[in-house]
Amino acid sequence: DAKTTQPNSMESNEEEPVHLPCNHSTISGTDYIHWYRQLPSQGPEYVIHGLTSNVNNRMASLAIAEDRKSSTLILHRATLRDAAVYYCTYDFGNEKLTFGTGTRLTIIP
Amino acid sequence: GAGVSQSPSNKVTEKGKDVELRCDPISGHTALYWYRQSLGQGLEFLIYFQGNSAPDKSGLPSDRFSAERTGGSVSTLTIQRTQQEDSAVYLCASSFETRLREQFFGPGTRLTVL
Numbered sequence: 001d002a003k004t005t006q007p008n009s010m011e012s013n014e015e016e017p018v019h020l021p022c023n024h025s026t027i028s029g030t031d032y033i034h035w036y037r038q039l040p041s042q043g044p045e046y047v048i049h050g051l052t053s054n055v056n057n058r059m060a061s062l063a064i065a066e067d068r069k070s071s072t073l074i075l076h077r078a079t080l081r082d083a084a085v086y087y088c089t090y091d092f093g094n095e096k097l098t099f100g101t102g103t104r105l106t107i108i109p
Numbered sequence: 110g111a112g113v114s115q116s117p118s119n120k121v122t123e124k125g126k127d128v129e130l131r132c133d134p135i136s137g138h139t140a141l142y143w144y145r146q147s148l149g150q151g152l153e154f155l156i157y158f159q160g161n162s163a164p165d166k167s168g169l170p171s172d173r174f175s176a177e178r179t180g181g182s183v184s185t186l187t188i189q190r191t192q193q194e195d196s197a198v199y200l201c202a203s204s205f206e207t208r209l210r211e212q213f214f215g216p217g218t219r220l221t222v223l
Contacts, residue, residue: 044200099152
């Protein structure tokens with residue numbers, strides 16, 4: 001199974017940037033890195049994905065290390081609605097995403 | 110447009126009974142996934158359907174679990190002879206294609222086995 005390592009929890013002040021790290025040392029060269037988040041009492045929702053280059057979308061940015069063994073999800077300006085569990089995963093060359101326990105992000109008003 | 114829907118939202122059953130959980134994917138999505146999320150845990154992959162291909166059942170925890178997808182759309186996850194350890198939230202997701210396409214998740218079915 002695709003294995004990632006994330007901190008169990010993080011806190012950030014509202015309206016400040018948040019950097020959520022993820023280690024994926026066993027990733028292969030063709031595996032895409034995916035980030036999802038899960039708000040309380042909801043199913044996960046897609047945030048962003050990437051292969052080698054840094055990626056930006058309306059929700060976040062994804063910074064991928066040159067060796068691809070780690071990545072960082074960046075929320076540029078956290079809001080209270082960003083409080084969620086953030087999951088980092090990769091597709092291990094197939095369609096099955098394996099989610100670990102993720103990082104529980106708390107936003108402090 | 111409508112997202113992925115699941116029913117029921119909550120199911121309480123007695124140990125040993127069979128349960129059926131339903132998933133309605135987003136129209137036009139060819140890939141459908143079932144996951145299980147136990148309390149305080151991450152998501153555990155169960156089964157994956159893609160078009161008319163044989164499903165990938167590699168994540169099913171035991172032969173008490175089965176799933177089918179009719180007409181390439183609605184899917185039903187069946188758990189026979191439920192056990193207390195089956196208690197979890199069962200999540201369904203669909204995507205337009207596979208792998209690189211984002212998965213859209215339903216709200217889940219919370220199953221409690223007494």
